[in-house]
Amino acid sequence: MISPLDILTSDLLRYPLIIAVLIGLTAPVVGTYLVQKRLSLLGDGLGHVALTGVAVGWLVGAWTTATPADLLAIPGALAASVIGALAIEYVREVSHTSRDVALAIMFYGGIAGGVVIIQLAGGTSQNLMGYLFGSLSTVTAPDLLIALVLAVVVLVIGIGLSSLLAAVTGDEEFARASGLPVRTVNILIAVMAALTVTLSMRIVGALMVSALMIVPVAAAQQLVVGFTRTMRTAMVIAVVCALGGLLITVYVDLPPGGVIVLATIAVYIVALLVRTVLGTRSRTGTAPTEPDAETRTRQERSAETAHEVAAARPHTGWQR
Amino acid sequence: MNRSAEPVVEVRGANVQLSGTRILHDVDLRIAPGEMVALLGANGSGKSTLLRAVVGVLPLESGSATLFGQEVHRAAVHDRLGYVPQDSSEAGSIPATARESVASGLLTSRSWWPRTRDPRVRTALDAVGLGDLAGRPITRMSGGQRRRVMLARALVREPEFLVLDEPFSGVDLSTQQLIASLFRELTARGTTILVVLHETGMLERDITRAVVLDHGRVVHDGDAGDRPPLDPGHEHLLDSLPPHECLGQEIHPA
Numbered sequence: 001m002i003s004p005l006d007i008l009t010s011d012l013l014r015y016p017l018i019i020a021v022l023i024g025l026t027a028p029v030v031g032t033y034l035v036q037k038r039l040s041l042l043g044d045g046l047g048h049v050a051l052t053g054v055a056v057g058w059l060v061g062a063w064t065t066a067t068p069a070d071l072l073a074i075p076g077a078l079a080a081s082v083i084g085a086l087a088i089e090y091v092r093e094v095s096h097t098s099r100d101v102a103l104a105i106m107f108y109g110g111i112a113g114g115v116v117i118i119q120l121a122g123g124t125s126q127n128l129m130g131y132l133f134g135s136l137s138t139v140t141a142p143d144l145l146i147a148l149v150l151a152v153v154v155l156v157i158g159i160g161l162s163s164l165l166a167a168v169t170g171d172e173e174f175a176r177a178s179g180l181p182v183r184t185v186n187i188l189i190a191v192m193a194a195l196t197v198t199l200s201m202r203i204v205g206a207l208m209v210s211a212l213m214i215v216p217v218a219a220a221q222q223l224v225v226g227f228t229r230t231m232r233t234a235m236v237i238a239v240v241c242a243l244g245g246l247l248i249t250v251y252v253d254l255p256p257g258g259v260i261v262l263a264t265i266a267v268y269i270v271a272l273l274v275r276t277v278l279g280t281r282s283r284t285g286t287a288p289t290e291p292d293a294e295t296r297t298r299q300e301r302s303a304e305t306a307h308e309v310a311a312a313r314p315h316t317g318w319q320r
Numbered sequence: 321m322n323r324s325a326e327p328v329v330e331v332r333g334a335n336v337q338l339s340g341t342r343i344l345h346d347v348d349l350r351i352a353p354g355e356m357v358a359l360l361g362a363n364g365s366g367k368s369t370l371l372r373a374v375v376g377v378l379p380l381e382s383g384s385a386t387l388f389g390q391e392v393h394r395a396a397v398h399d400r401l402g403y404v405p406q407d408s409s410e411a412g413s414i415p416a417t418a419r420e421s422v423a424s425g426l427l428t429s430r431s432w433w434p435r436t437r438d439p440r441v442r443t444a445l446d447a448v449g450l451g452d453l454a455g456r457p458i459t460r461m462s463g464g465q466r467r468r469v470m471l472a473r474a475l476v477r478e479p480e481f482l483v484l485d486e487p488f489s490g491v492d493l494s495t496q497q498l499i500a501s502l503f504r505e506l507t508a509r510g511t512t513i514l515v516v517l518h519e520t521g522m523l524e525r526d527i528t529r530a531v532v533l534d535h536g537r538v539v540h541d542g543d544a545g546d547r548p549p550l551d552p553g554h555e556h557l558l559d560s561l562p563p564h565e566c567l568g569q570e571i572h573p574a
Binding site: 032035036038161163164166167170171173174175176177178179180181217221225226227228230 | 372375376377395396397398399401403405413414415416417420421423424425427428429432433455456457460470473477483
């Protein structure tokens with residue numbers, strides 16, 4: 001039986017736990033901006049592209065006879081996902097219609113590139129399994145260092161500039177008219193997503209990376225209102241799920257990525273239930289002092305239609 | 321308030337295309353400091369497009385646009401601008417609170433740091449009568465309340481030039497009166513206003529000039545009073561109404 005002391009003293013367990021906390025802190029920060037921009041699937045696309053990067057890293061490692069063979073896997077993933085993020089942002093800017101197609105091509109191309117290139121590198125798709133689904137056994141000290149640097153970069157930008165990032169993702173047109181650097185912010189968010197994917201890939205796996213960005217945010221949205229509170233609540237949920245999920249896999253032989261993601265989904269379902277119950281209770285409580293927002297909007301909309309009809313009429317004497 | 325005698329807006333020979341369709345044709349627009357200019361025209365006449373070109377959101381295909389004598393793409397001139405876009409259903413999927421939304425108006429080309437607790441946010445919300453709803457997410461507000469939040473977000477910038485796209489659409493009469501009286505206060509302080517409207521309505525007496533667009537061209541630029549009818553192509557609609565004496569009677573097909 002592994003004691004709590006072993007967890008804290010053994011590098012084998014301590015490193016993944018530190019990375020889990022880092023993932024829990026960073027993923028929802030990026031996820032909040034992605035959800036706000038309605039780009040929830042970007043993390044998934046980048047996860048797939050990162051896989052090609054892993055394979056390219058192996059290939060370069062094989063050429064340069066690096067040891068271990070996967071020494072360059074994570075740097076490869078980092079490079080590929082950053083390039084992928086910039087590419088998708090470019091497509092988004094140039095053409096609004098083909099964005100989801102570009103994302104889809106990224107999904108397929110990422111996986112296909114990964115399995116083909118890993119074979120070229122003398123490996124098999126089995127070598128990719130750890131990166132696809134995440135694992136505990138592969139975290140080394142250099143991995144920890146890379147994760148720490150990536151997490152600090154993402155948190156400094158994502159939290160330090162949160163007002164700017166929230167303004168741009170919330171209303172791009174207003175941000176542009178206010179002289180804010182909209183394009184730079186969009187690129188920053190895409191790159192932050194790429195860094196988070198790379199950071200999370202080892203433990204959570206490329207196929208599930210995005211879940212930790214999106215699901216805690218969706219759960220937080222059920223519980224709190226406002227942009228900043230949503231982000232903070234999502235961070236708490238993600239840290240608890242990442243740590244809790246990982247600790248479960250210390251005692252039970254289960255894949256950590258899957259357990260962590262299932263934990264976030266469980267929190268989401270509980271949050272949904274809590275909101276439904278509380279919502280029902282508040283509806284049966286005291287009557288609201290002003291008309292329901294939706295009803296008012298409807299009334300105003302009909303007023304607007306009447307206004308438009310009046311405006312569409314040609315000018316005649318009786319109007320003045 | 322007016323820092324210089326130069327025009328606030330100077331648009332010359334502006335052509336704008338959207339998705340391959342030319343929306344604006346050789347449009348000229350000049351607005352002097354302190355004016356309240358109404359941009360009028362039927363749906364699809366290019367009012368909003370011109371407005372968005374003026375605030376630098378849409379690029380010009382040809383021609384030039386300057387704000388305060390500088391190119392519109394220069395970020396620093398936008399610090400002197402307050403923009404109220406049309407109420408968009410495109411708002412992000414995590415609704416900001418009214419306070420957060422208005423605070424985002426405090427960001428400028430040089431200052432990007434959080435200021436939700438800035439007293440100016442509260443003042444701006446109070447000015448539009450929403451001081452009590454500061455913590456409410458904008459998606460849980462009525463259309464009229466949301467318009468007021470967007471107005472507060474522009475006002476908090478203490479703009480020298482306020483640009484609004486149909487501020488009265490979907491807004492009840494008392495809110496319209498509130499917005500109109502805010503405009504009067506602002507123009508009295510020297511703020512320049514450019515506003516897209518369907519109808520001059522309760523601003524009729526406050527507007528210094530009306531610019532009417534038709535199919536992307538300026539067809540009138542002068543007094544609000546002697547402008548041409550907004551949509552001359554639709555007179556036949558009135559002719560198609562049944563004669564007055566028929567109203568209220570049952571219809572018997574021949």
